[in-house]
Amino acid sequence: ASEGGVKEKLFNQAFKVGLEVDRLHREGKPVPFLLARQHALFDKLVFTKIRERFGGRVRFFISGAAALNQEIAEWFHAAGIVILEGYGLTESAAGSFVNHPLDYRFGTVGPVMPGSEVELGENDEILIKGPGIMDGYHNLPEETASALTADGWLRTGDKGSLDPDGYLQITGRIKDLFKTSGGKYIAPSAIESKFKAVCPYASQFLVFGDDRNYVIALITLDPDAMDGWAAENGMSGASYADIVSSGQVQEMVGGYVDRLNGSLNRWETIKKWELLDHDLTVESGELTPSMKVKRNVVEGNHKDRIDALYS
Structure with missing residues (x-):
């Protein structure tokens, strides 16, 4: 136990130094x-071992498909493992934005790639134009007209903001936005x-x-993760429903909800929530085959x- 405590203190101090550097x-x-000397020591004792778990030769990762939590990104960066967020769609030939290994900003997907353009349309919808944008959907003229403007801008369906240097932050899906009775717009995907x-x-x-x-929330927990939790907390063998209740x-x-609320605007905070006694499944019709939530069905x-x- 004593040895474990020493290792934990060493690990925590290493990351404190790594984050500052x-x-x-x-x-x-x-x-x-002095800080550089400390960092060199911790790099040898701690960070090198972490990087070796990834092969020891990784220059950087690119993350997409969903937002990367900033705390996770900072943790890896502190260990010398660079994760760069990017963004794009199939209709834009995949990547249209990406951070650069030497110039990245947490919480953004970077600037638009060379040769392409970006602007924000109605409701701050992200619009992209460039050589990677599709000509249209095959034999689907109505869908094509809906996705592309007359002058060739792709309507992404995503809401975003641009900082003064052109770094893009994704803030939600346009179709998912809702307005409270108090007139405040909420982007649920960002909170989720x-x-x-x-x-x-x-x-x-x-x-x-x-x-x-x-604002309220319905929550489901990962059954496999909860089996592990149950084994460590005296509920081994209990059903999922019994565990979550x-x-x-x-x-x-x-x-965890309180921790989330601490990072939200007052009107976004979760006032009430409920844990469901089952996870969402494709079979129940609440998930698509690609595991996306059918919000209206739920x-x-x-x-x-x-x-x-x-009530």
Whole structure:
């Protein structure tokens, strides 16, 4: 136990130093001599071993498909493992934006690639134009007209913002946006991604609040992860429904929701939530074959639960 405590302290101190060095590098500031010496020592004792787990020769990773939690990105960067977020669609020949190994900004997908253009349309929809944009969908003229403007801009369906240097941040899906009864627009996908990043047991986290006076969530937990949790917390062999309804799990998930709320605007915070007694499945019709959530189906299937959270 004593040896484990020493290793944990060494590990934590290494990452504290690594995070500070990475921050200074990103800000273009010099690393003080003593801090550089500490970093060199921790790199040899800790970070090199982590990089060796990935083969020891990785220059950088590119992450896409979903938002990368900033804490995760910073953790890997501190260990010298660079993860760069990018963004694109099949209709734009995959990647259209990507951060650069020597010039990256956490929370963004980088600037538009050379030869392409970006602008924000109605409701801050991301529009892309360039040589990688498709000519259209094969034999689907109506869908093509919906996806492309008359002058060749691709409507991505995603909402975003651009910083002064042209770095793009994805803030949600246009079709998923809803407005509370107080007139505030909410991008549920952004909130849902944040929860999944802070809660290692989360399977699905679905936010609702259209024309309501506060935001609620339905939550499911990963059955495999919860089996592991149960084995460590005296509930080995219990059913999924019994595990998620236990006071221990309710309290644990409540802590993660509180942590999420601390990162949200006041009008976005989750006021009430409920853990479902089953995970979403393709068989139930609540997931597509590619494992995407059918939000309207989930909302219909659990209308009584949702209404109860507003009673």
